[in-house]
Each structure stands twice: as structure tokens, then as C-alpha cells.
Amino acid sequence: MAWLDMLVTASFWVAVLRIGTPLIFGTLGELICERAGVLNLGIEGIMVAGAFSGWLAVYLGAPLGAGILVAMAVGAALGLLHGILTVPLGLSQHVAGIGITLLATSLSYYFYRMVFPTVTEPPRIQPFQPLDLPGLFAQTPMTYLAFLLVALTAYVLYRTPLGLAVRMVGENPAAVEAQGIDVTRLRIGAVMVGSSLMALGGAFLTLSAFNAFYFNMINGRGWICIALVVFASWRPGKALLGAVLFAAFDAFQLRLQQLIGGAVPYQIFLMAPYVLSILALIVMSRRAGVPRALMIPYRKGER
Amino acid sequence: MLKFTRRAMLAGVAMLGAACLSSAVLAPGAIAQIKPVEGKIKVAAIYTVPVEQQWVSRIHKALNAAKDRGEVEYVYSENVTNTDYERVMREYAQKGNNLIVGEVFGVERAARKVAGDFPGTAFLMGSSFGPAGKNFSVFDNWIQEPSFLTGMIAGTMTKSNVIGMVGGYPIPEVNRLMQAFMDGARETNPNVKFLVSFIGSWFDPPKAKEAAFAQIDRGADVLYAERFGVTDAAKEKGKLAIGNVIDTQAQYPDTIVASALWHMEPTINAALAKVKNGSFTAEDYAQYSTMKFDGASLAPLGTFEGKVPAEIVGKVKAREAEIRDGLFRVNVNDAEPKPTL
Numbered sequence: 355m356a357w358l359d360m361l362v363t364a365s366f367w368v369a370v371l372r373i374g375t376p377l378i379f380g381t382l383g384e385l386i387c388e389r390a391g392v393l394n395l396g397i398e399g400i401m402v403a404g405a406f407s408g409w410l411a412v413y414l415g416a417p418l419g420a421g422i423l424v425a426m427a428v429g430a431a432l433g434l435l436h437g438i439l440t441v442p443l444g445l446s447q448h449v450a451g452i453g454i455t456l457l458a459t460s461l462s463y464y465f466y467r468m469v470f471p472t473v474t475e476p477p478r479i480q481p482f483q484p485l486d487l488p489g490l491f492a493q494t495p496m497t498y499l500a501f502l503l504v505a506l507t508a509y510v511l512y513r514t515p516l517g518l519a520v521r522m523v524g525e526n527p528a529a530v531e532a533q534g535i536d537v538t539r540l541r542i543g544a545v546m547v548g549s550s551l552m553a554l555g556g557a558f559l560t561l562s563a564f565n566a567f568y569f570n571m572i573n574g575r576g577w578i579c580i581a582l583v584v585f586a587s588w589r590p591g592k593a594l595l596g597a598v599l600f601a602a603f604d605a606f607q608l609r610l611q612q613l614i615g616g617a618v619p620y621q622i623f624l625m626a627p628y629v630l631s632i633l634a635l636i637v638m639s640r641r642a643g644v645p646r647a648l649m650i651p652y653r654k655g656e657r
Numbered sequence: 658m659l660k661f662t663r664r665a666m667l668a669g670v671a672m673l674g675a676a677c678l679s680s681a682v683l684a685p686g687a688i689a690q691i692k693p694v695e696g697k698i699k700v701a702a703i704y705t706v707p708v709e710q711q712w713v714s715r716i717h718k719a720l721n722a723a724k725d726r727g728e729v730e731y732v733y734s735e736n737v738t739n740t741d742y743e744r745v746m747r748e749y750a751q752k753g754n755n756l757i758v759g760e761v762f763g764v765e766r767a768a769r770k771v772a773g774d775f776p777g778t779a780f781l782m783g784s785s786f787g788p789a790g791k792n793f794s795v796f797d798n799w800i801q802e803p804s805f806l807t808g809m810i811a812g813t814m815t816k817s818n819v820i821g822m823v824g825g826y827p828i829p830e831v832n833r834l835m836q837a838f839m840d841g842a843r844e845t846n847p848n849v850k851f852l853v854s855f856i857g858s859w860f861d862p863p864k865a866k867e868a869a870f871a872q873i874d875r876g877a878d879v880l881y882a883e884r885f886g887v888t889d890a891a892k893e894k895g896k897l898a899i900g901n902v903i904d905t906q907a908q909y910p911d912t913i914v915a916s917a918l919w920h921m922e923p924t925i926n927a928a929l930a931k932v933k934n935g936s937f938t939a940e941d942y943a944q945y946s947t948m949k950f951d952g953a954s955l956a957p958l959g960t961f962e963g964k965v966p967a968e969i970v971g972k973v974k975a976r977e978a979e980i981r982d983g984l985f986r987v988n989v990n991d992a993e994p995k996p997t998l
Binding site: 363365366369372373463473474475476478559563564565566568569570571573604605608609611612613616620621624 | 714827852854859870875885889908996
């Protein structure tokens with residue numbers, strides 16, 4: 355069974371974690387936003403903006419660490435915009451989110467053209483290198499950061515007063531208000547933090563997985579994260595599981611294409627991770643705990 | 658009253674229709690028929706991807722060269738979606754451009770219709786189909802000849818006898834180059850086996866890189882780099898890569914052995930000459946992308962000079978001469994390549 359052998363090779367699992375890292379960042383970011391009651395469909399565009407701004411900063415001479423910070427700042431700024439539109443103004447979260455995606459994608463490309471009006475190939479940077487560790491652990495520092503952030507998010511959400519407030523504002527904002535906490539500030543803050551993590555997911559692609567920025571390179575990864583949040587039932591631990599599972603399907607199909615690609619159309623392989631995710635969603639979402647106040651704007655004093 | 662309104666409505670609609678019709682045919686600025694051009698030729702290009710994309714970059718380069726020579730005024734739009742493509746074509750035609758260049762793989766029928774509406778504008782479009790009407794010419798990257806030659810080199814450079822190929826989508830333009838490459842590799846190495854992956858995207862270098870890693874895991878030591886990202890995987894793992902359409906050896910001096918290059922200059926120059934003297938018609942410019950017309954070439958070995966066995970270099974040179982003289986014809990096969998390992 356050649357395909358079973360494949361699953362036990364270290365290089366397969368190295369690939370899984372590499373493919374999964376941007377999804378972990380994005381899913382965590384979306385999860386934080388939604389836990390505070392705000393759906394953030396700007397994720398796809400915010401990932402593009404993160405990929406572009408982080409890469410540009412490094413290209414212009416900043417160290418890689420600073421590139422990460424720039425990407426996070428850009429993500430937070432776009433999150434602030436989304437937050438203002440959806441929290442105090444109470445606009446449709448779907449429409450605002452899609453708008454953010456379109457805006458961030460186009461703006462990234464606009465600035466790209468402004469900085470590089472005549473290049474024929476995107477300039478390259480020196481990206482993060484995988485750490486020189488055996489087997490599974492030969493990952494870039496950003497993958498380690500992703501795992502660290504899962505633990506951190508879980509800790510903050512479930513073990514700190516701030517996390518309690520964030521969870522509460524997604525369930526019952528009036529109760530938060532009664533505690534004397536500002537719902538608007540809390541929600542905008544959560545959206546900003548979540549968006550900066552999404553941008554980090556985009557930056558992983560240009561600073562770790564690859565070394566240049568291409569238009570369209572996010573290629574729908576943001577939308578996958580939205581589905582993974584549902585799969586995860588809004589829990590950080592399960593979000594990690596979902597992201598790794600999806601990445602495993604993807605790494606598996608890439609290898610399966612080599613193995614039996616002559617017999618089966620390649621589209622079947624490309625489709626596989628998505629089909630399996632839908633099946634997993636169906637199974638998992640039966641027990642999903644949707645934040646009660648998700649997508650419901652909070653207006654002070656309104657009953 | 659009702660009767661009058663209805664009649665007025667009909668008249669209004671008829672007038673509107675007439676106005677639309679006349680604006681399409683006699684739009685301000687649009688040219689009525691193809692005539693010789695005095696002075697600089699006005700060229701507009703419409704690309705569905707950024708000009709960095711390998712394929713499109715070749716057209717962009719050739720048009721910029723013509724602009725630098727002072728022959729043309731060149732404007733372009735990049736990243737135009739297929740749903741928007743027709744509108745942009747009409748806009749450029751109405752502005753009085755003499756020649757419109759682009760790629761209509763996603764809007765084949767609509768693009769031919771636009772050309773029919775603007776009989777005075779020359780259209781030169783990358784297309785999977787043939788020329789149409791009186792002013793719609795087509796071209797494509799018919800560079801299977803150098804692809805065959807790079808295959809010959811790849812066949813000798815592989816030690817594991819496994820060659821990996823990563824592509825975007827299996828469309829004819831991709832398939833025939835891969836097939837020619839495979840034919841070439843089999844000519845110098847009958848034992849060679851192929852791995853084939855398609856990633857379902859033109860622009861996802863991280864994914865192309867993952868697919869290439871998967872092939873390296875399966876034993877591939879030479880990779881056919883149809884997409885960005887494949888060469889990076891080869892470089893990281895210390896394997897070799899074969900380039901396609903553009904030459905990136907300068908960035909990957911220890912990885913890229915050989916590349917099949919596409920040159921759009923012969924196509925563009927031939928079209929410009931015909932637009933200039935008013936003889937532009939609907940033609941297939943395929944021949945201008947062949948080696949005979951210098952529309953395709955094998956990149957110089959460069960950093961791999963001396964690393965490729967002299968015997969095979971001689972064989973490749975001989976084949977190249979035969980191709981140029983028309984004594985050897987590379988098979989054109991548009992079928993989707995399948996893995997053979």
C-alpha cells in the first residue's frame with residue numbers, strides 16, 4: 355500500500371504543517387472576530403494586504419520580524435475599518451466584509467504597481483528559512499508562532515477576564531454593557547486583533563512559504579478559513595485540528611496525483627480537500643455552538 | 658392616450674436601437690476600415706493577468722521594444738477580468754487604436770464579435786481557435802520545438818530517471834509543450850518516467866512549490882517548471898529545473914539547466930508592418946512563434962555550460978539545425994499528459 359507508506363513519511367507531515375500554517379493564522383483571526391459577534395468576510399483581502407505589505411517592508415530593507423509587524427499593523431488597520439462599519443454603524447457584516455476584501459485586494463495591487471511600475475518579474479526577498487531540526491520540526495519560525503498563538507488564544511479566551519468579556523460580547527452584548535464594559539470598543543478591538551492574525555496568515559505566504567508577492571496568490575485560502583471556523587465550532591483547539599486536517603487532505607491529494615494520476619482526472623484530486631471538508635462540516639456542525647449575537651449589531655438601549 | 662404612448666414608446670425604442678447601432682459602427686474615434694497608417698501606430702493591449710505573468714510578459718516586452726524604437730504609441734490594461742474584457746476591447750477600439758493585442762482564451766466568441774463591430778481596427782489575439790472575419794488574427798505560444806530540445810537535455814541530466822512536471826491547467830497551450838518536452842526526454846533516455854501535477858491555478862506559487870516538493874519526495878530530480886514556485890522547490894532541495902517561456906537562470910544559476918523561450922517580437926513586428934501598410938487581414942500568426950522565424954529559441958546553457966555532457970549538446974545542436982531546416986518536425990500533441998511512473 356504505497357499510499358499508506360506515504361502517510362508515515364516525515365516529509366508528508368512537514369508539508370502538512372507548511373500548508374496548514376496560513377490556515378491556522380486565518381482561522382484563529384476569524385474565530386476571534388466571530389467570538390466577539392462580528393463576521394469578517396474581509397479575510398481574503400486582509401490576507402492579500404498582509405502578504406503584500408509584509409513582503410514590501412522586507413523588500414524595502416526591513417528585517418523579517420519587522421515585516422511581520424507591518425503586516426499585522428496593516429491587518430489591524432483594515433480590521434478597524436471593518437469594525438467601524440459594522441459595530442457603531444451597524445452595517446451589514448456581509449456587505450462590509452466583501453467590500454473590505456475587494457478594497458484590500460485592489461489597494462494592494464495598486465500600491466504594488468506604484469512601487470514597481472515596470473518590473474517584468476516580482477522582486478524576491480530572502481524569506482524565513484526552515485529551522486535545522488530533524489523530521490517534522492524542520493519548519494520556519496512562523497509555523498511555530500502559529501502553534502504558539504493557538505495556545506495563547508485559547509488561554510486568553512478561556513482563562514482571562516478579557517477573554518470572558520470577548521466571549522460574552524458575542525453571546526449577549528447587553529450583559530457586557532451591564533458590567534460597565536464598552537461593547538463598541540471591545541468588539542472593534544477583537545476585530546482588529548483578529549484581522550492582524552489574518553494578515554499574518556497572508557504574510558506567511560510571502561515571507562516563509564515563498565519569497566515574492568503575486569496578485570491572486572491567496573487563492574481562496576481566506577474563504578476556507580471561514581468554513582474552518584464553523585468546523586471548529588468556534589473553539590481554538592478544534593480550529594487547529596481543522597486547519598491541519600484540511601492541509602493533510604491537500605498534501606495527500608498532491609501526492610496521490612503522482613501515484614494514480616494516470617487513471618483519475620486531476621480535478622478529482624484538487625476537489626478532494628474541499629469535498630472532505632464539506633463532509634466534515636456536515637458532521638461537526640450538528641454540534642456547533644454558534645455565538646448567539648453573531649452578525650447582530652448592538653445598539654445601546656434597544657430591546 | 659394609451660395608443661399614443663405605446664407608439665411613442667416603440668418609436669423611442671427604435672431610435673434608441675438605431676442610436677446604439679450607429680454608435681457601435683460609427684463611434685467617435687473608431688476607424689471605419691483598415692487603411693495604411695501615417696506616423697506612429699496606436700497599439701492597445703488587454704491582459705487578463707498582471708504583466709509579470711510569464712506568458713503575457715513576452716507580449717508586453719515585444720510591444721515595449723516597438724515603443725522604444727518609436728514605431729508605436731503603446732497603452733495597456735492588465736488584470737482585466739474575462740467578464741470585463743469585451744468592454745475594454747470596445748473602449749480601445751472606439752478610441753481609435755489601430756491595433757489591439759491581447760488574449761481571448763476566456764472570451765473567444767465575444768472577442769470575435771467585437772472585431773466584427775470595428776472593421777477598421779486590427780485585432781491580434783492569443784487564441785486557441787482560428788482567425789475570424791476580416792480583421793481578427795490569432796497567435797499562440799507555439800514553442801514546442803525548443804520544449805523538445807529542453808526535454809532532450811532533461812533526459813540526460815536526470816540520474817533517478819524520474820522527471821516531475823507541474824502545470825497550472827491542462828489546456829492545449831500547456832499540454833503540447835509538456836508533450837513535446839516528454840518526447841524529447843524519451844529520445845535521449847528511453848527509461849525516463851514522468852510525474853505530472855496540475856494545481857488548478859495560474860497564480861499560486863506556494864501551491865506549485867508544494868506540488869514540486871511532492872514530486873521530489875517521489876524521486877524526481879529534474880523538474881519541468883511551467884509555473885512560478887517549482888524552480889524554488891528544486892533549488893531548496895538541490896535538484897534541477899527546466900524553464901518555460903522565460904529565462905530565469907540569472908536568479909537560479911545552479912538550478913535552471915535549460916529553458917524553452919518564447920519571443921513575441923517576430924509576431925508583433927509582422928503585424929505592425931501589415932497594419933502600417935494597410936494590408937492587415939485575418940490570419941494565423943502561429944508560424945512567427947516557431948524557431949524558423951526566431952519566435953522561439955533554446956536559452957543558452959549559461960551556468961550549465963560544461964555541466965551538460967558535450968555529446969548531448971552536439972545532439973541538441975544537430976536537432977535544432979534540423980528543425981530550422983524543416984527536416985525534423987516536433988509532434989504537436991494537445992492531449993493532457995499523464996504520469997507514467
